[in-house]
Amino acid sequence: MDIDEKQLLIADVDVGTDTVVFKMMDGRKIEAPLWWYPRLHAASASERKNWEILPFGDAVGWENLDEYISAKALIVGGAAPGAKPPAEAAE
Numbered sequence: 001m002d003i004d005e006k007q008l009l010i011a012d013v014d015v016g017t018d019t020v021v022f023k024m025m026d027g028r029k030i031e032a033p034l035w036w037y038p039r040l041h042a043a044s045a046s047e048r049k050n051w052e053i054l055p056f057g058d059a060v061g062w063e064n065l066d067e068y069i070s071a072k073a074l075i076v077g078g079a080a081p082g083a084k085p086p087a088e089a090a091e
Helices: 038-042 071-076
Strands: 010-015 019-024 029-033 059-062 067-070
Touching (some): 019 071, 029 071, 038 067, 067 071
Antiparallel strands (some): 010 019, 019 029
16 A cells, blocks of 8 residues: 555644544544553643644654654554553553
């Protein structure tokens, strides 16, 4: 499956208490569980809001957290190294 680079352009980001959502330029929303990104999950609400769309428009960075997520990573899926599901983390 080829992905057109235009399909990866991010318009906005919303980080809730349980999910990270990329709102794409073409109107789609791509969502992932927040626990996939431990640094972002552990961050305060104000730190989570301190993001920027990176220069090519296909990734978002939280520089103060050293967290960077591409649209392609959300589409393909998969947790960051070391991420544990909430049920597993509670054990």
